[in-house]
Amino acid sequence: GGFDRRHIQLRWTEDGTPWALVLDDTRLARAVRADPPTGLRGEVERLDARLKRGRLVSGAGWSLVVGLVLLPVIALALLWWQADRIVGAAVNRIPVAWEEQLGDAAYAQITAGSTVVQTGPAVEAVEGIGTRLAAAVESPYTLRWHVVDDPQVNAFAVPGGHVVVFTGLIRDARSAEEVAGVLAHEIQHVLLRHSLRGLVRSLGWRAALAILFGDTGPLSGVGELASRL
Numbered sequence: 001g002g003f004d005r006r007h008i009q010l011r012w013t014e015d016g017t018p019w020a021l022v023l024d025d026t027r028l029a030r031a032v033r034a035d036p037p038t039g040l041r042g043e044v045e046r047l048d049a050r051l052k053r054g055r056l057v058s059g060a061g062w063s064l065v066v067g068l069v070l071l072p073v074i075a076l077a078l079l080w081w082q083a084d085r086i087v088g089a090a091v092n093r094i095p096v097a098w099e100e101q102l103g104d105a106a107y108a109q110i111t112a113g114s115t116v117v118q119t120g121p122a123v124e125a126v127e128g129i130g131t132r133l134a135a136a137v138e139s140p141y142t143l144r145w146h147v148v149d150d151p152q153v154n155a156f157a158v159p160g161g162h163v164v165v166f167t168g169l170i171r172d173a174r175s176a177e178e179v180a181g182v183l184a185h186e187i188q189h190v191l192l193r194h195s196l197r198g199l200v201r202s203l204g205w206r207a208a209l210a211i212l213f214g215d216t217g218p219l220s221g222v223g224e225l226a227s228r229l
Contacts, residue, residue, distance in 0.1 A: 008032055008047075010040070087201050091193055096140045096160075099196055103160025106195075107146075110158065115149040122170050123147050129180050130163065133187055141190055145183075157186040159196045 008023040023029040036044040117123055123145075130145040141161035150166040157163045163186045165179075173179045189195065 008044075087197055090200050091197050094196065094200075099193070100141065100160035102196075102199075103158045103162050106158040106160075107162040107164070111146070111148060111164070117147040117149055117167065122167060125170070125176065125179070126165050126183070129176060130183050130187075133180065133184055137187065137191065139187075139191055143187065143190065155182050155186055157189040157195060159190075159193065159199070161190055163187070163190070 008029045010021040010023070012019055023032060033044055033048060126147055127145045130143060134143045139161075143161045143163060146162065146164045147170070148164055148166055151168040152166045153168045153172045155163065155165040155169055163183065165183070169182065170179065173182075
């Protein structure tokens with residue numbers, strides 16, 4: 001008995017009177033268990049067997065509890081450690097045709113309400129520089145060039161090959177080479193699928209794992225996904 005199941009309780013009746021003796025001294029209890037009185041030997045042996053089984057069951061139970069507690073922590077740590085690889089592998093499973101569809105929707109949402117310049121020297125310059133750069137690389141995408149009337153000195157790319165240049169950048173550029181450098185940088189974003197990687201990462205590791213194992217569910221709703229870019 002006792003909290004730690006290490007005490008020995010002896011009960012007997014003598015001349016009709018019940019008696020009880022509790023051996024709460026560890027050394028004494030150990031001595032009795034090692035060499036019990038003849039009349040108690042069988043009971044003590046059965047007690048030892050029960051205690052051993054109890055320790056095994058308790059140990060297995062605690063191991064299971066610790067495992068259940070630590071397993072999610074370990075799994076999350078591994079997912080965090082391998083997050084870039086998981087996202088990269090998931091992105092590699094997404095076909096270019098789907099990415100271009102997403103890019104079309106994203107471009108339409110991003111430029112909604114903006115003034116897209118359709119003709120003029122700025123458009124001709126950007127298209128001319130972009131076409132020459134695109135001819136120098138192998139690309140599964142049809143790169144498309146757009147000029148937006150905006151004073152920001154900026155440019156960006158969306159999945160599938162849309163590259164948007166603000167008029168503020170064109171005005172601020174001191175040479176065609178500076179514009180070419182920016183466009184080359186944006187082409188790399190498209191080819192390396194940086195925007196798509198960011199989108200998959202924003203969906204979360206569960207979605208990335210689902211995509212990795214062939215579930216296209218997280219990719220449904222192109223318009224909604226485009227709004228996250």
